[in-house]
Amino acid sequence: MTTPTQIKPKPKLWRVSGTLPGFGLSLGYTLVYLSLIVLIPLAMIVLRTFDLSFAEFLAKVGSPRALAALKISFGTALIAASINVFIGLLLAWVISRYRFPGCRIVDALIDLPIALPTAVAGIALTAIYAPNGWLGQWLVPLGIQVAFSPLGIVVALVFVGLPFVVRTVQPVLQDIEHEQEEAAASLGATAAQSFFRVTLPTVAPALITGFALAFARGVGEYGSVIFIAGNMPMVSEITPLLIVTQLEQYDYAAATALALVMLIASFALLLAINYLQSRLASRGTR
Amino acid sequence: MNRLHEGGRWWRVCLIAGALAITGLFLVLPLAMVLIGAISKGIDVYLAAVTERHALAALRLTLTVTAIAVPLNLVFGVVAAWCIAKFEFPGRSALITLIDLPLAVSPVISGLIYVLLFGAQGVFGEWLGEHGFRVIFAVPGIVLATIFVTFPFVARELIPVMQAQGRDYEEAALSLGASGWQTFLRVTLPNIKWGLLYGVILCNARAMGEFGAVSVVSGHIRGKTNTLPLHVEILYNEYNHAAAFAVASLLALLALVTLVLKTWVESKAHRDRQAANNTTNDEILT
Numbered sequence: 001m002t003t004p005t006q007i008k009p010k011p012k013l014w015r016v017s018g019t020l021p022g023f024g025l026s027l028g029y030t031l032v033y034l035s036l037i038v039l040i041p042l043a044m045i046v047l048r049t050f051d052l053s054f055a056e057f058l059a060k061v062g063s064p065r066a067l068a069a070l071k072i073s074f075g076t077a078l079i080a081a082s083i084n085v086f087i088g089l090l091l092a093w094v095i096s097r098y099r100f101p102g103c104r105i106v107d108a109l110i111d112l113p114i115a116l117p118t119a120v121a122g123i124a125l126t127a128i129y130a131p132n133g134w135l136g137q138w139l140v141p142l143g144i145q146v147a148f149s150p151l152g153i154v155v156a157l158v159f160v161g162l163p164f165v166v167r168t169v170q171p172v173l174q175d176i177e178h179e180q181e182e183a184a185a186s187l188g189a190t191a192a193q194s195f196f197r198v199t200l201p202t203v204a205p206a207l208i209t210g211f212a213l214a215f216a217r218g219v220g221e222y223g224s225v226i227f228i229a230g231n232m233p234m235v236s237e238i239t240p241l242l243i244v245t246q247l248e249q250y251d252y253a254a255a256t257a258l259a260l261v262m263l264i265a266s267f268a269l270l271l272a273i274n275y276l277q278s279r280l281a282s283r284g285t286r
Numbered sequence: 287m288n289r290l291h292e293g294g295r296w297w298r299v300c301l302i303a304g305a306l307a308i309t310g311l312f313l314v315l316p317l318a319m320v321l322i323g324a325i326s327k328g329i330d331v332y333l334a335a336v337t338e339r340h341a342l343a344a345l346r347l348t349l350t351v352t353a354i355a356v357p358l359n360l361v362f363g364v365v366a367a368w369c370i371a372k373f374e375f376p377g378r379s380a381l382i383t384l385i386d387l388p389l390a391v392s393p394v395i396s397g398l399i400y401v402l403l404f405g406a407q408g409v410f411g412e413w414l415g416e417h418g419f420r421v422i423f424a425v426p427g428i429v430l431a432t433i434f435v436t437f438p439f440v441a442r443e444l445i446p447v448m449q450a451q452g453r454d455y456e457e458a459a460l461s462l463g464a465s466g467w468q469t470f471l472r473v474t475l476p477n478i479k480w481g482l483l484y485g486v487i488l489c490n491a492r493a494m495g496e497f498g499a500v501s502v503v504s505g506h507i508r509g510k511t512n513t514l515p516l517h518v519e520i521l522y523n524e525y526n527h528a529a530a531f532a533v534a535s536l537l538a539l540l541a542l543v544t545l546v547l548k549t550w551v552e553s554k555a556h557r558d559r560q561a562a563n564n565t566t567n568d569e570i571l572t
Binding site: 016017019033038048090091093107124125134135158216219223239240243274 | 297298301302304305306308309312313314315316317319320323362365366368369370372373374375379381382383384385386387388389390391392393394395398399400401402403407409430433434437453456457460466469470488491494495496497498501502514515516518519522527530531534537538540541542544545546548549
């Protein structure tokens with residue numbers, strides 16, 4: 001008779017906990033694939049920018065056209081993400097709290113901007129808001145020019161950013177103990193007081209996370225914007241489009257310098273979002 | 287409690303109406319615009335546009351690129367999730383952030399990085415030119431850009447699912463004598479199947495619909511390096527709106543199928559989770 005052999009933990013040089021097999025293989029594969037597809041190509045932007053002197057870099061990034069494009073990209077993304085906070089909260093609230101005919105369809109449709117190719121969204125929004133479009137024909141006589149103006153960029157970015165706020169706020173709203181709100185009501189709080197004092201502080205971290213996600217997406221967005229924006233330099237030209245234009249003119253240095261600015265901004269946003277999400281997750285575990 | 291509900295009735299109607307209005311304005315209207323725009327010049331024009339030679343070539347290229355990019359990222363996603371979710375090691379959260387990086391980067395930059403590597407002026411440009419390979423303005427570049435933008439989708443869905451599952455089942459299987467592969471195929475895979483499917487659906491939708499990144503590396507050669515979204519852009523810029531919307535309607539259809547599948551997978555996963563909870567509850571009771 002053999003006695004069951006005792007599994008002895010192997011001595012480890014590098015602290016890895018977990019007794020399952022395949023750690024070295026899976027980590028190695030992950031790192032190689034990540035480096036080949038993501039890290040080395042992205043590093044090219046940093047390396048290529050080092051070909052420029054710092055003064056040249058500043059001249060490329062600080063040119064009036066580049067500055068205007070950066071201002072438009074970040075400004076419209078900021079406005080659109082702020083709008084998304086409000087309509088995202090409204091949609092998340094209605095979907096998670098009320099039952100009404102068509103509520104499951106609304107819930108499913110929220111993800112449309114993620115599923116619909118950006119170019120398709122772009123031409124559809126442009127056709128709707130163009131001066132002869134479904135909404136444009138009513139808005140343009142009122143003096144509201146949406147298509148081919150910065151306002152069009154905001155509309156497109158509200159569209160692409162919509163799912164982010166809804167999908168981060170929705171689970172939190174579903175988790176809030178109804179008792180908390182009911183307790184507030186039984187203690188004499190009005191519905192508004194209970195919303196502002198109980199519900200809003202609870203969903204605030206999720207709202208901020210959703211805002212950051214929508215903002216990050218909006219800053220870099222290209223496909224849905226270029227059709228509706230009109231793309232006038234200094235007025236409605238977004239940074240990604242300027243990068244493409246510079247590439248087409250073989251001005252690689254300018255394109256790379258601008259790309260580096262965008263890359264640093266998105267990396268900072270990503271770190272902020274991860275931090276917010278980890279805080280959100282730790283709040284969720286009671 | 288009564289006050290909360292009765293005072294809320296008027297509010298409830300307003301909020302639901304507001305949510306429906308936003309859904310209609312931002313989500314239903316663009317979708318309707320694509321479908322109605324597609325058949326605005328009659329069914330013959332529609333059929334001609336979607337069966338035209340270049341449209342079919344674009345469809346073929348889109349399917350080819352997706353068929354390469356999705357399986358590669360599927361394998362990566364499973365491997366990366368295994369090493370991140372089943373083991374603790376230093377640098378783990380940094381690795382998660384790096385995997386998320388392609389989501390935060392502007393699509394235009396996702397294309398630009400491969401131009402900097404493989405373009406005529408790129409690092410490997412000269413060598414590739416001498417040996418007669420083309421990556422940029424050719425299919426390999428489109429495949430690379432698509433892999434980049436869809437890189438995190440499967441991994442992101444699987445990491446939380448695998449983490450929630452823990453290591454107990456796998457460790458039990460191994461201690462009962464199963465091999466590593468048997469454990470993965472018989473124990474891990476059935477537990478993550480819905481998360482896996484969910485990630486693949488999102489990955490597939492983005493791969494077929496990607497516009498910005500692909501547009502930078504494609505060169506827009508009709509019949510050769512045009513994917514469906516790029517074909518939509520060309521038709522639209524030629525003021526051939528009916529044809530542009532006709533081809534776009536194929537992509538809109540893809541988006542709708544994606545939403546339906548996604549909702550179905552979500553409800554399946556939800557049901558499985560509840561069933562699992564019930565069995566553990568039963569075990570506790572008996």
